[in-house]
Amino acid sequence: MMERLAPFRAGKFGLGITVTIVGGLLTGVALGANPYTISQRDREFRPREIIIKRGETLRFVNDDGELLHHAYLSAETFEFDSGDQKPGGQFDVVFSVPGDYTVLCGIHPKMKLGVHVTK
Numbered sequence: 001m002m003e004r005l006a007p008f009r010a011g012k013f014g015l016g017i018t019v020t021i022v023g024g025l026l027t028g029v030a031l032g033a034n035p036y037t038i039s040q041r042d043r044e045f046r047p048r049e050i051i052i053k054r055g056e057t058l059r060f061v062n063d064d065g066e067l068l069h070h071a072y073l074s075a076e077t078f079e080f081d082s083g084d085q086k087p088g089g090q091f092d093v094v095f096s097v098p099g100d101y102t103v104l105c106g107i108h109p110k111m112k113l114g115v116h117v118t119k
């Protein structure tokens with residue numbers, strides 16, 4: 001059963017799970033460098049730590065075979081919530097505010113991603 005749950009649908013990646021948080025998010029992706037991909041697999045973010053510049057985009061990809069993930073960040077100056085992400089889904093976040101953040105997964109409390117946003 002598990003093997004049949006499509007590993008990684010690179011082709012149609014994320015079509016079903018479209019971002020709805022911030023208006024303009026999709027156009028924002030075109031601005032900076034390519035989005036940096038954060039993998040969510042085996043109950044870990046990979047990499048676990050990343051440094052980006054203000055305005056750059058992290059693309060959270062659920063490339064797990066079967067687990068849901070739910071990336072979120074709740075800081076005073078910046079927050080987002082991906083909602084539940086099925087395997088194969090992706091979610092883009094533009095980090096518009098410099099700072100040091102820890103992104104968590106609402107489903108797996110041990111998952112942590114350090115994001116350092118420079119000016």
Ligand SMILES: [Cu+2]
Pocket residue numbers: 040043068069070105106107108111
């Ligand atoms: Cu998770």
